[in-house]
Amino acid sequence: MLRTRYLAALPFAALIFLVLLGLLAGRGGSLTADLLPDTFRLSNGMDVVVISDHRAPVVTHMVWYEVGAADETPGKTGIAHFLEHLMFKGTDKIEPGQFSRIVARNGGQDNAFTHYDFTAYFQVIAKDRLPLVMEMEADRMSNLKLTDAEVLPERDVVLEELRMRIENDPAAELQSEMNAALYGGHPYGRDIIGHKAEIAALGTGDALDFYNRFYTPNNATLIVAGDVTADELKPLAEKYYGGIAERAPTFMRKRTQIVLPAEDKRVTRRDPRVDEATWIRFYPAPGYAGAGAEKGAALDVLGQILGGGTTSRLYRALVMEQGVATAVSAWYEGSRLDGGKFGFYALPQVGGGLEAVETAVEGEVARLLEEGVSDEEIERAKTVIVAGAVYARDNQRTMAYAYGEGLMTGMSTAEIHEWPDRVREVTKEDVLEAARSILAGTHSVTGELLPGERS
Structure with a gap:
């Protein structure tokens, strides 16, 4: 087809x-x-x-x-x-x-x-x-x-x-x-x-x-x-649709609980098809429904501040100031019923190593956890996210998708509709609290993709 x-x-x-x-x-x-x-x-x-x-x-x-x-x-x-x-x-x-x-x-x-x-x-x-x-x-x-x-x-x-x-x-x-x-x-x-x-x-x-x-x-x-x-x-x-009979009972999910990692884990793959190394890290995080509207919005703002484009902390630090990476990003993935994740991604400079990238990311995360975020950072992040919401309203397919995904992953139509307001209400304290809840004292999974013989 x-x-x-x-x-x-x-x-x-x-x-x-x-x-x-x-x-x-x-x-x-x-x-x-x-x-x-x-x-x-x-x-x-x-x-x-x-x-x-x-x-x-x-x-x-x-x-x-x-x-x-x-x-x-x-x-x-x-x-x-x-x-x-x-x-x-x-x-x-x-x-x-x-x-x-x-x-x-x-x-x-x-x-x-x-x-x-x-x-x-x-x-x-x-x-x-x-x-x-x-x-x-x-x-x-x-x-x-x-x-x-x-x-x-x-x-x-x-x-x-x-x-x-x-x-x-x-x-x-x-x-x-x-x-x-x-x-x-x-x-x-x-x-x-x-x-x-x-x-x-x-x-x-x-x-x-x-x-x-x-x-x-x-x-x-x-x-x-x-x-x-x-x-x-x-x-x-x-x-x-109204005349279609119910063929089976309404589905009631019974899934196993997510067991969070008990220790930091590292996955390394070498592959001859790889031209440049890649570094990725995942932290467990609640989904939007589990986090609640306020914390979910704060996690989105956190992702924007840390790794949402060329004005983000990680880009300025790793690409512009230290020169250890050519690309870097961070994001919150909350659209799952049972639990999401917070991710980091980086490409080292040509000839550079993943160790320098990892050290630099960890340094910026530690600095945020210690010092919090600035007024300028949080206002810029919220402006970008809310502006994106306004632009997105021009696409009816996007609106249909947004409501569908939200409803299927535990949100209500009211929560979906009011999401921009929840973003506008996020404070510096909310971002720091959200960051500490997923990035401090939790175990992560780090991935390394390297050139070389397949492993």
């Missing part, structure tokens, strides 16, 4: 900057319209969110399922992402492979993505074509048809995707090992795409079992952003 898929695992905070670069992304509570979205629930348990934006006769239609890679049965890793592929294989009404072609012929775009905590499908299309995509999406929610003829070749496609995205990318392999060290036996410690041997063993029955258990309206949320009101959407939602 001529489709570009991606696994939705980008940090909440990083996504806002992709928006500013004009790329598809989303950032939880920052991407809000002026009014709180309208919400209602259908009789079959399907939730509906309407984000009105009447600047153009276009809509973004998204269906989010509250199931992701972290919800897979042991031994069946990769099934969530595999089924995402298979959802384009057809129904009695739509021939295999025709779903995206129909959307394209009607002037629209579509895609899908898999996260640890959710799977989502979307179409961007003219308003007068909204009933068409709603009918199509509702059809495959209840009438997906799969046979070995469609399933087995697509399994090969997924295996090739694993080879391209993980096995052929030394940096991805390094981060896979680091996540395993950070999250231990929790599902966040494995790749969304799954384990290769387990993917290779997945079959048609596995896909249909997963589909019938989780792809039910009481486990789904419909989000429509664009030139539509709740009064206009409600009869359409009832017509196309």
Whole structure:
């Protein structure tokens, strides 16, 4: 299938900057319209969110399922992402492979993505074509048809995707090992795409079992952003989705607890495909829902102050003043139900070593933990983040993504809507307290990617 898929695992905070670069992304509570979205629930348990934006006769239609890679049965890793592929294989009404072609012929775009905590499908299309995509999406929610003829070749496609995205990318392999060290036996410690041997063993029955258990309206949320009101959407939602019966009970998650590292860990990989060394460090941190709105906003501001661009502390210190790095960044990844992380990334100067980079990062972190942050730093960071929120409102797909990701990872529509206000309220004391909670007295996972013979 001529489709570009991606696994939705980008940090909440990083996504806002992709928006500013004009790329598809989303950032939880920052991407809000002026009014709180309208919400209602259908009789079959399907939730509906309407984000009105009447600047153009276009809509973004998204269906989010509250199931992701972290919800897979042991031994069946990769099934969530595999089924995402298979959802384009057809129904009695739509021939295999025709779903995206129909959307394209009607002037629209579509895609899908898999996260640890959710799977989502979307179409961007003219308003007068909204009933068409709603009918199509509702059809495959209840009438997906799969046979070995469609399933087995697509399994090969997924295996090739694993080879391209993980096995052929030394940096991805390094981060896979680091996540395993950070999250231990929790599902966040494995790749969304799954384990290769387990993917290779997945079959048609596995896909249909997963589909019938989780792809039910009481486990789904419909989000429509664009030139539509709740009064206009409600009869359409009832017509196309309201008649779909619940095929299974509402999914109640039962996951293992994340066991934090009991000691600092280091993962070193050497690979002949690597031209320049890379240094990465992860600290365990709560997700947005676990941290709460105030602390989550403070962690975002902390990431911006430490490593959010050329005015950040780390860039000024490591690149401009000390000259030990050519690039450096820091970020907070909080868009996960069970726990997030705070990350650092740096590239040493040509001919330089990772030791100097690591020492310099640790020095700047220690200085922040001791001295706190300045008035100028916190105001600049908040201005950048809130300005990004304003720019992002110009993209209805981004708004739909933001609300979907936030709702799927434990936030409410009100918390998402009010996120810019929480950022504006962050104080220097909030940032220091947040920094000390995750960077002082906690154990980290450090990754080193080096040229050389494969290790």
